[in-house]
Amino acid sequence: MRTRPPLGSPLQILLLACSFALAGYAGVRLFADDWRGVALWLVGAALLHDLVLLPLYTLADRAVVGGLGGRRAWVMYVRVPAALCALLLLVWFPLISGMMEERYRSATGMSTDGFLARWLLITAVLFGGSALLLALRLRRATKRRAPAVH
Amino acid sequence: MRNDDPRLPSSPGFWRSPLRGTGFTSVLGLVLLVGITVLFVTGLVSYAAYNPDLSPVNDQTPDKGILGFYLFAWPTDPHWLYRFTQGLHVTLGITLIPILLAKLWSVVPRLFALPPARSLAHALERLSLLLLVGGGLFEFTTGVLNVQLAYVFPGSFYPLHFYGAWVFFAAFVAHAVLKVPAALRAVRRPGREQGDLVSPRPGPPTVSRRGALWFVGGASLLFFATTVGQSIGGVLRRTALLAPHGGADPGGGPNGFQINKTAAYAGIDTRETGAEAWRLVVTGRGGTVRLSRAQLLRMPLHSSALPIACVEGWSTADQWWRGVRLRDLAALVGHDGDPPDLFVESLQRHGAFRRAALRANQVADPRSLLALYVNGEALSPDHGYPARIIVPAAPGVLNTKWVARLTFGDL
Numbered sequence: 001m002r003t004r005p006p007l008g009s010p011l012q013i014l015l016l017a018c019s020f021a022l023a024g025y026a027g028v029r030l031f032a033d034d035w036r037g038v039a040l041w042l043v044g045a046a047l048l049h050d051l052v053l054l055p056l057y058t059l060a061d062r063a064v065v066g067g068l069g070g071r072r073a074w075v076m077y078v079r080v081p082a083a084l085c086a087l088l089l090l091v092w093f094p095l096i097s098g099m100m101e102e103r104y105r106s107a108t109g110m111s112t113d114g115f116l117a118r119w120l121l122i123t124a125v126l127f128g129g130s131a132l133l134l135a136l137r138l139r140r141a142t143k144r145r146a147p148a149v150h
Numbered sequence: 151m152r153n154d155d156p157r158l159p160s161s162p163g164f165w166r167s168p169l170r171g172t173g174f175t176s177v178l179g180l181v182l183l184v185g186i187t188v189l190f191v192t193g194l195v196s197y198a199a200y201n202p203d204l205s206p207v208n209d210q211t212p213d214k215g216i217l218g219f220y221l222f223a224w225p226t227d228p229h230w231l232y233r234f235t236q237g238l239h240v241t242l243g244i245t246l247i248p249i250l251l252a253k254l255w256s257v258v259p260r261l262f263a264l265p266p267a268r269s270l271a272h273a274l275e276r277l278s279l280l281l282l283v284g285g286g287l288f289e290f291t292t293g294v295l296n297v298q299l300a301y302v303f304p305g306s307f308y309p310l311h312f313y314g315a316w317v318f319f320a321a322f323v324a325h326a327v328l329k330v331p332a333a334l335r336a337v338r339r340p341g342r343e344q345g346d347l348v349s350p351r352p353g354p355p356t357v358s359r360r361g362a363l364w365f366v367g368g369a370s371l372l373f374f375a376t377t378v379g380q381s382i383g384g385v386l387r388r389t390a391l392l393a394p395h396g397g398a399d400p401g402g403g404p405n406g407f408q409i410n411k412t413a414a415y416a417g418i419d420t421r422e423t424g425a426e427a428w429r430l431v432v433t434g435r436g437g438t439v440r441l442s443r444a445q446l447l448r449m450p451l452h453s454s455a456l457p458i459a460c461v462e463g464w465s466t467a468d469q470w471w472r473g474v475r476l477r478d479l480a481a482l483v484g485h486d487g488d489p490p491d492l493f494v495e496s497l498q499r500h501g502a503f504r505r506a507a508l509r510a511n512q513v514a515d516p517r518s519l520l521a522l523y524v525n526g527e528a529l530s531p532d533h534g535y536p537a538r539i540i541v542p543a544a545p546g547v548l549n550t551k552w553v554a555r556l557t558f559g560d561l
Contacts, residue, residue: 008271012328016274019324023281026316029213029309037304042314045287046280049254050261065356075356076365084369091247091373092392094300103299106415108408109400109532118391122376 057083077134081126088119156351159262168352169362170256171343176333177363178253183326183333185246186286190319192239196461197312199224199232199545204491205507205561208548210308217316226515229468229542233459236545237381240463243293244377244393248369250290252362254283259347275328278321285318297394297462306502383408383457383467395464404525405533407466408458410546413531416498418552420531423497428536430520434558436484443536446522449474454517460546471540473521476513480558489513494539495555503547507561512541520553 007013031038064078094100095115104112156163202209203221211217225231267273289311296307303310336344343359357365379390390396399406421427429440453472459465480489492513498504512518518541522529529535534551541549 006269008269010271012271013274015324015327016271016278019278019320020274023285023317023320025215026217026313026320029211029215029217030313030317032213033306033309034304038310041291041304042284042288042317043280045291046284049283049287050258054255054258072354072356076361079356080365080368083365084372087248087251087369088372088376088392091244091294092298094295094298095392095394100299104394107299107411108395109412110398114397115392118397122391 057086074134077130081123081130084126085119085123088122092119159259160264162259162346162349163351164262165259165349166351166353167349168355169357169359170259170347170349171359172332172336172345172347173340173343174359174362175253175256175347176336178249178256178366179329179333180337181249182246182253183330185242185249186322189239189243189246190315190322192235192242193311193315194220195235196232196239196545198222199235199543200548201507201509204509205493207493207503207505208507210306210502211312214312217313223509223511224543226512226517226542226544229456229517230459231543232545233381233457233465233543236459236461237378237463237465240293240297241374241378241381243290245370245374247290247294247373248366250286252366257347263346278324281317281321282325285314285321288314289318297464299394380464383465393464394462395460400532404527405530407469407533408464409532410458410460411498411501411551413535413552416496416501416504416552418497418531423531423536423552428554430537430553431555432479432483432558433556434480434483434485434490436482439482443522446474446520446537450478451522452516452519454519454540454542456517456540456542458546458549470525471519471521472523472526473519473537473540475516476508476518476520476539476541476556477516479520479556480513483558485558490559491561493557493559493561494550494553495557496550497552497554503550506539506548506550508539508541508544508548510560512544513558515542517542520556 060082061079064082065072065075068074068078089096092115095104095112096119098112098116101112104110154161154163158164197211197218198221200208200210201224202211202214203218206212228234267276292303292307292311292314295302296311301307375389376391377393377396379386379388380393380395387396387399395408400409425443429442430446432439432441451472452475453470455468455470457466457468476492477489480492481487489510490513491510492508494506494508496504508518519539520537521534521540522537524533529538534553537553538551539549539553
């Protein structure tokens with residue numbers, strides 16, 4: 001007996017056909033000027049995220065977890081400040097890196113000089129705050145254990 | 151073919167995080183459902199705020215077809231309307247970035263799941279996910295780059311972000327219809343994680359699921375807190391540590407508020423704006439008059455307190471403008487009592503909005519001025535000396551600076 005490929009839910013097929021039609025209507029306009037560039041950005045954004053960014057930060061995270069050995073409770077004290085400052089850098093990279101200086105200055109009358117300094121200060125506060133919290137937690141833990149030593 | 155070699159990402163055993171599961175994904179997904187819907191609506195509202203159907207000079211996407219079905223005459227009340235909707239659009243977009251990334255992380259095993267398609271419906275759904283993820287990242291990326299003036303994307307921002315939004319939203323709606331019922335079920339009945347996202351051999355946990363959600367929420371809060379001040383102004387602008395129009399204001403004094411394009415950027419020559427050279431040309435059905443700045447100053451002057459609100463999401467608090475009412479200028483050239491639409495031209499040599507059209511309701515508003523003063527002092531070159539338009543609730547670029555010519559009449 002010949003097996004036919006299953007269709008799946010006809011409702012889902014109708015819904016997706018409708019979605020593709022609308023996306024197509026907007027898509028021909030989106031692609032009208034520079035279809036290669038837009039396609040590269042659209043597909044490239046998904047591929048860059050799924051196949052580069054996500055594996056990279058996963059590997060970095062594994063390196064932190066591995067580097068801390070058995071102290072799994074410490075992981076968040078490194079992960080949180082590292083992820084936050086990395087994400088701020090990623091989002092505001094054009095300003096923080098200073099690459100927009102000329103256009104930014106002529107458009108706004110201000111300089112991008114302060115952005116790097118402010119990002120570094122935020123990074124310092126995040127890591128410093130995290131270290132302080134970890135130190136307090138370790139102190140509390142030793143105090144609680146201390147009476148049992150006697 | 152077997153998919154259980156845990157060295158391959160197509161195997162469920164490859165993914166070790168004990169956080170993944172339908173419940174975790176559902177919480178993030180439902181937040182995005184609300185957030186992205188608000189982004190889409192405020193984005194459409196921003197397009198309407200330009201009055202694109204009034205004149206081709208206001209419309210950056212003239213081939214929109216039915217995608218402009220909802221357009222309406224943009225009101226002038228409340229005077230902070232665009233400040234609010236566009237501040238919301240940009241601030242919320244930036245705030246949602248950590249949630250978007252966490253959501254994508256939570257479902258990444260499905261990208262590699264085999265077989266590629268179990269049915270035609272499933273194949274179409276996976277194809278739709280490319281538009282969803284690609285379109286979503288495209289919208290967030292172009293938005294984030296545009297507010298930093300990093301015009302590296304392939305084309306003009308307006309058509310890319312507008313048509314891209316419709317492509318993304320088409321896939322977003324389909325995804326929401328398919329997934330929201332299961333997401334609501336998972337959130338209503340919390341407990342043990344279920345579904346294909348749960349790792350069959352989870353690694354030892356480093357954080358609880360609740361802790362991970364706090365982490366993502368905290369990251370969003372950090373983005374919000376370092377951005378929102380640029381849309382509030384005053385002392386709170388200093389809290390917007392990394393936002394493009396956060397931190398300090400450019401200089402002090404009456405003209406020391408945020409600038410959109412400086413006179414140097416727009417190529418304004420001081421020889422054209424001096425008292426001898428500059429004449430405002432006003433045309434209407436009654437003819438044409440040419441007015442020097444001194445003559446304008448002898449007309450009845452009025453004040454209004456209005457903000458500058460940019461499509462980039464930043465805005466200023468209300469500034470105190472003083473100048474000639476647009477409807478008084480209309481009356482001067484034969485439109486007494488029923489001001490029509492207005493076509494404004496700037497001295498600016500290049501740039502998309504060196505010409506702009508205002509609708510009759512905007513011209514008629516008594517707060518709409520050809521401003522000559524701001525905060526008690528003559529306009530600075532960067533704020534549009536010798537004269538600029540200021541209209542309540544209009545996007546910043548429609549408040550034309552360095553005005554050279556006003557043409558009243560139905561557009």
